[in-house]
Amino acid sequence: MDNMHRKIFLFSLLLGCNKATSTSTDSGMMPGEEVHVRTCDVTVSETVPAAGSMAHYYRDPIQFRLSGAIEEASVVTDVAGETTLSEDGMTVTFTPSGLLSPSTEYTMVLDYCFGQPEITFTTSHYGAPLEASAELEQSTFVLNFGAGEYIIGENAGDLLNSVFTRDVLVQFKSVDGTSASVVAAIGKPNASTIAQDMCGRTISVDVDLADLPLVMGGEEDFTFGAMGGQLRFDSIGFEGTIASDVLSLGGLTYHAVMGMTELVNILPEFGGESVGCDLAENLGIPCEPCSNDPSANCIAIAAKGVTGDASDIDLEVITEQGTHPDCESGD
Numbered sequence: 001m002d003n004m005h006r007k008i009f010l011f012s013l014l015l016g017c018n019k020a021t022s023t024s025t026d027s028g029m030m031p032g033e034e035v036h037v038r039t040c041d042v043t044v045s046e047t048v049p050a051a052g053s054m055a056h057y058y059r060d061p062i063q064f065r066l067s068g069a070i071e072e073a074s075v076v077t078d079v080a081g082e083t084t085l086s087e088d089g090m091t092v093t094f095t096p097s098g099l100l101s102p103s104t105e106y107t108m109v110l111d112y113c114f115g116q117p118e119i120t121f122t123t124s125h126y127g128a129p130l131e132a133s134a135e136l137e138q139s140t141f142v143l144n145f146g147a148g149e150y151i152i153g154e155n156a157g158d159l160l161n162s163v164f165t166r167d168v169l170v171q172f173k174s175v176d177g178t179s180a181s182v183v184a185a186i187g188k189p190n191a192s193t194i195a196q197d198m199c200g201r202t203i204s205v206d207v208d209l210a211d212l213p214l215v216m217g218g219e220e221d222f223t224f225g226a227m228g229g230q231l232r233f234d235s236i237g238f239e240g241t242i243a244s245d246v247l248s249l250g251g252l253t254y255h256a257v258m259g260m261t262e263l264v265n266i267l268p269e270f271g272g273e274s275v276g277c278d279l280a281e282n283l284g285i286p287c288e289p290c291s292n293d294p295s296a297n298c299i300a301i302a303a304k305g306v307t308g309d310a311s312d313i314d315l316e317v318i319t320e321q322g323t324h325p326d327c328e329s330g331d
Contacts (some may be wrong), residue, residue, distance in 0.1 A: 040113035042068040051119040057251040057305070058100040058127035059214075059241070062119075064092040064110045073112035102127035126251055128244040130213055136180070136242065140171040140315060141249050141308035142187075142194055152255070152302035156283040160301060163267070166225070167194060170308070171315040178210040182217065185315050186225040194311050199327040200225035202318045213242045221292045223321075229266030230321070232259035234290045234298045240306070249308035260287055260297040273297060 048063040049056040056062075062075070069089030075081075081096040092110060100106065100123050109118040130136065145164050150157045167187030174181045185202045188195045203224065207217040216239035223230045233256055240252030264276040277287035280299050290298035318324050 038114055040068075040070065042066050042070050042112075042114050044110065044114075044117050047119045049119070049121045051121065053121040055124040056100070056106075056121050057241075058102050058123045059251060060304075061093050061095040062108050063094075064117075066090045066092070070112055073110060076109040076111050076116070077107065079106065079108075099127060124250060126241040126243060127213065130242065130246065131244050134244065134246040136172050136246055137175040138172065138314070139246050140169060140311045140313050142311050143168040143170065143249075143252070143306060143308045145303070145306055148252070148303040148306035150301065150303045152300055153283065153285040156280070156285055156301070159283070163231070163263070165189075166197070167191075169194070169196060169311070169313065169315055171313075172207075173204075173315075173317075175209070178208065178212075180207045180209055180215070181205075182207045183315050183317055184224075185318070194313055196313065196315055197225060198316070198318065198324040199322050200318065201321045202315065204317070213244065215240060215242060223262070225321070230262055231266070232262040233257065234259060234292050240308070247310045251304070252306035252308065253302070253304040254306070255300070255302040257290065257298045257300050259290060260299055263299075 043066070044064050045067045046065040048060075048065070064073075064075075066089075070085070070092075071089065073083065073085060073092045075083045075092065075094035077094070079094075079096050079100070080098065081094055084093050084095070085091070086093070092112070094108060102123050103125050105120060105122045107118055107120045109116050145168065146161060150160065153160060166189060168184065169187060170182055170184045172180050173183050182205045183202050184205065185196045186200045188197045201223070203219060203222050205217050205219045207215050209215055216237075218235065218237035219233070220235045221233070223232050225231070236254060236256040238252060238254040240249050242249055260273055260276055260280070264271075264273050267276075277297055280287055285299045285301060287297040287299055290296045316324070
């Protein structure tokens, strides 16, 4: 390295630059190759997805979670998108501007004050078009809520999982172009096999198929069975992706607003609605007036990453709880 290049290199360090460029071959580097100069001790403590993951959902962002706060960072990748830094400076999120391709390997490099660590991961099979031979109509799925991650009400996750103890079954009863009618039912309590609870009522939801394999929909003001009682939902909205072979469902995200009165009725240990609202506030999901009945209290919950497995069960539509002739006492 000659004196002129040495001065340029030292001057860039004095300016506090994170990178320096050498144009000399004396250092063993190629002309124009970049050297990253570490200016902090903050390391990557976790990434989402984890390095080597084979199941990243094609609609999800990529995150680098750090051991401490930083002021700026960028994610270097071939994918177009936006890098954002959390308010506490400890999470870097890269959000692709479009959808990632299914079953595809990607590499993301975090460029920040410590260095340029990278992760390589592969997306899951979700996002591929439905196969020509796949039939969505009459397909039934058993939803696995335990596989999801709470993003609202995460501090109440254990409590909420104790409420949703039965199978939730959904069936695409009819498919017409870009829309479908889906029936949802609860499974029998303590059942060793998948079976519909014939004492519970079902709900019908209109689902948008315009972006198939993505499906989305919602419903307002309905009741649904849980733990031998009834939960009231002020509203629920959801989206998820059907696998190309229609044998599973993945990436299901939902946002629900639940009535607190009905919740404490099936969980008497709450000690009443007032105590229940105090507990909910401590868990980060405070009671708020329900949109359909402002005199009643509701709490909001949301989760992502719920999955579903195909089942050959055929659901029966039941419009009123306890009215089906096959309703068995004690269910």
